[in-house]
Amino acid sequence: MKMSKLFGKPSKTEGSDYKIPSHRLLVQAGFIRESTAGRYYLLPLGLKVHENIIKVVRKHMNAADAQELVMPTLHPLELWQETNRTTSVSFELMKITDRRGADFALGGTAEEMAVDLIRKFNISYRDLPFNVYQFSNKFRDEMRARGGLLRVREFMMKDAYSFSTEEQFKAIYQEMWDTYKAIFAELGLNVDVVAADNGYIGGEYCHEFVAESDQGESRYFIDPQSGYAAHEDVATFRVEDKNVDEELRAMQPVDAERGPTMEDGVRFHDLPLWQQTKDVLFFDEATKRYILAIIRGDFDVNETKLMQAAGAWELRAATEEEVREDLGSEPGFISPIGMVKQGKKSGFPVVIVGDASLRTVRNMYGGANQKNKDILNINIDRDFTPDIEADIALAQAGMKSADGGELVEKKGIEVGNIFQLGYHYTNLMKDAEFTNESGTREKYYMGCYGIGIGRTLAAVVEAFHDDKGILWPASIAPYRVYIASLGTSEAVQNAANELYEHLTSAGIEVLYDDRDVRPGEKFADADLMGIPYRIVVSEKTIANAQYEVKARAEAEASFLSLTEVIKRVAS
RNA sequence: CGGGGUGUAGCGCAGCUUGGUAGCGCGCAGCGUUCGGGACGCUGAGGUCGCAGGUUCAAAUCCUGUCACCCCGACCA
Numbered sequence: 001m002k003m004s005k006l007f008g009k010p011s012k013t014e015g016s017d018y019k020i021p022s023h024r025l026l027v028q029a030g031f032i033r034e035s036t037a038g039r040y041y042l043l044p045l046g047l048k049v050h051e052n053i054i055k056v057v058r059k060h061m062n063a064a065d066a067q068e069l070v071m072p073t074l075h076p077l078e079l080w081q082e083t084n085r086t087t088s089v090s091f092e093l094m095k096i097t098d099r100r101g102a103d104f105a106l107g108g109t110a111e112e113m114a115v116d117l118i119r120k121f122n123i124s125y126r127d128l129p130f131n132v133y134q135f136s137n138k139f140r141d142e143m144r145a146r147g148g149l150l151r152v153r154e155f156m157m158k159d160a161y162s163f164s165t166e167e168q169f170k171a172i173y174q175e176m177w178d179t180y181k182a183i184f185a186e187l188g189l190n191v192d193v194v195a196a197d198n199g200y201i202g203g204e205y206c207h208e209f210v211a212e213s214d215q216g217e218s219r220y221f222i223d224p225q226s227g228y229a230a231h232e233d234v235a236t237f238r239v240e241d242k243n244v245d246e247e248l249r250a251m252q253p254v255d256a257e258r259g260p261t262m263e264d265g266v267r268f269h270d271l272p273l274w275q276q277t278k279d280v281l282f283f284d285e286a287t288k289r290y291i292l293a294i295i296r297g298d299f300d301v302n303e304t305k306l307m308q309a310a311g312a313w314e315l316r317a318a319t320e321e322e323v324r325e326d327l328g329s330e331p332g333f334i335s336p337i338g339m340v341k342q343g344k345k346s347g348f349p350v351v352i353v354g355d356a357s358l359r360t361v362r363n364m365y366g367g368a369n370q371k372n373k374d375i376l377n378i379n380i381d382r383d384f385t386p387d388i389e390a391d392i393a394l395a396q397a398g399m400k401s402a403d404g405g406e407l408v409e410k411k412g413i414e415v416g417n418i419f420q421l422g423y424h425y426t427n428l429m430k431d432a433e434f435t436n437e438s439g440t441r442e443k444y445y446m447g448c449y450g451i452g453i454g455r456t457l458a459a460v461v462e463a464f465h466d467d468k469g470i471l472w473p474a475s476i477a478p479y480r481v482y483i484a485s486l487g488t489s490e491a492v493q494n495a496a497n498e499l500y501e502h503l504t505s506a507g508i509e510v511l512y513d514d515r516d517v518r519p520g521e522k523f524a525d526a527d528l529m530g531i532p533y534r535i536v537v538s539e540k541t542i543a544n545a546q547y548e549v550k551a552r553a554e555a556e557a558s559f560l561s562l563t564e565v566i567k568r569v570a571s
Numbered sequence: 572c573g574g575g576g577u578g579u580a581g582c583g584c585a586g587c588u589u590g591g592u593a594g595c596g597c598g599c600a601g602c603g604u605u606c607g608g609g610a611c612g613c614u615g616a617g618g619u620c621g622c623a624g625g626u627u628c629a630a631a632u633c634c635u636g637u638c639a640c641c642c643c644g645a646c647c648a
Contacts, residue, residue: 011581011582011598012582012597012598012609013581013582013583013597013598014582014583015582015583016582016583016584016641017577017640017641017642019641019642034640036639036640037639037640037641108648109648138648140647140648142646142647143572143645143646143647144644144645144646144647146641146642151647151648155648157648196648199647199648201648208648217647218648316645414648415648416648417648450648452648455648484607486606486607487606487607488606517606517609518605518606518607518608518609518610519606519607519608519609520606520607520608520609520610521608521609522607522608522609523607523608523609524608524609525609527608536607538607540607548607
């Protein structure tokens with residue numbers, strides 16, 4: 001490719017709206033251009049990288065015996081109704097209606113389509129397991145797109161769906177795990193594999209592949225000693241016992257003229273924070289229930305865990321009016337003891353969820369559902385019984401992991417995920433069954449596996465850039481070699497042309513900067529675009545019958561003959 | 572969806588308070604001098620000032636509405 005003909009050349013000026021490095025560099029270097037928020041044109045340079053990433057992903061997926069196919073972009077809405085995902089508040093579908101009035105969802109993920117496809121076939125246990133995948137544009141009605149390619153409304157995703165028996169599943173999940181590790185390793189990305197929340201996808205467990213980055217939106221914890229890694233939504237930690245040997249003392253109501261915060265309670269009673277109960281009241285809009293979360297005072301409530309434990313979908317904090325008028329309590333003094341079973345006005349039930357940490361403390365203290373009244377010596381079981389008891393505590397950096405090491409907090413970009421779906425979809429959708437060994441019908445056990453191509457591309461830039469521009473790993477660089485001809489003399493032109501022909505016919509992808517611009521501009525653009533090798537052809541190099549070769553990542557150039565050049569850049 | 576902010580040439584911005592025929596820098600085109608880390612001179616092209624109403628003799632500027640985009644939050648692979 002000759003630079004003079006390239007559409008989307010690098011630009012000296014940079015936009016002001018680009019807050020993160022990958023966004024700014026990709027736009028400035030001519031890889032992408034914004035259409036509207038969260039939707040991007042992929043320019044020729046960007047598309048080359050995009051396709052190279054796809055090639056790597058495809059190679060490893062195929063090696064794992066996954067089979068590529070393509071599904072329609074418009075999904076019949078009936079399929080989504082079959083799994084109740086049109087009403088799920090967690091996933092905003094993009095919908096579209098054709099002129100006959102048929103409703104479609106713009107595909108944002110394709111579990112239903114995959115199930116619908118395989119139930120069109122009469123499949124035997126002999127055909128299992130199998131894993132089908134596709135590359136296709138996905139649509140998400142993100143409330144707020146941001147960060148260039150990191151969070152968009154329309155993007156290319158590799159999504160795979162495995163169908164098997166329950167016994168076969170673990171091996172497939174492990175194989176996808178290994179495949180993903182191999183893919184990201186080839187792309188040059190260091191990823192942590194972290195346990196995560198399934199969210200609206202369904203299923204019981206899943207793992208995210210996270211490239212560590214300050215620009216990432218995923219917060220997670222690792223225990224470097226044991227290798228434990230989990231998203232903050234699901235991270236667990238070891239809860240140390242406090243005063244479990246203390247004698248149970250009689251409950252004692254007391255006057256407590258104090259403020260509403262935990263600190264106010266600590267100061268007023270002169271007792272430790274951990275001995276106080278933290279009572280947080282939520283309301284779930286989806287199931288119309290109050291959820292009262294109770295936890296040890298030195299911990300915070302993890303809303304994701306709480307939603308899982310309580311079967312809630314759309315949690316929000318209860319308002320002061322609701323606390324006072326509907327529940328007859330008082331903000332800052334909420335307590336499970338004497339809490340109403342349902343709202344006095346609304347009739348909405350109140351569900352009490354107690355954290356496991358409540359069993360590590362005795363003789364706790366906390367509010368009494370009245371202003372300036374507290375109760376001392378509260379004990380679980382004796383004085384109150386949660387409707388649900390579960391781990392609903394939020395992990396924090398520095399806590400001990402279940403394995404005993406210290407939890408370290410990290411931030412990263414979620415570039416891929418693997419989900420166990422189990423029977424979630426095959427239970428909800430009719431006829432998702434194969435014929436088993438005994439000749440009867442049996443439901444498939446499923447998994448799904450996604451990689452965001454554009455996000456991965458951006459994650460690579462986040463990982464590989466310096467103050468001058470991008471440093472593409474050779475595995476996905478848009479071109480392997482960049483040639484700069486310095487000066488417009490015929491000798492230089494001929495020599496550069498000749499080199500370009502040689503390398504191209506040797507099967508090496510070359511971007512030849514044949515523009516009549518000054519050297520500084522060529523070097524700056526080359527650094528910005530991040531092509532792995534830069535070769536300079538000038539009067540000087542011709543005089544020495546050599547080429548100047550410099551790797552983008554290195555500071556020093558070396559002078560090589562043509563055969564040495566080919567050997568160097570081809571490796 | 573809540574809070575804050577911005578829309579003027581491809582990009583970055585000024586002009587708006589106090590209405591009077593739209594400007595600067597970069598980039599782009601032409602010519603010339605240059606040519607190993609973003610040169611210089613001259614010439615030139617390019618904007619119905621986000622859109623729609625309104626006020627006015629006159630609106631980029633004032634008023635109303637609307638749309639888009641950015642940041643923080645909520646939400647989310």
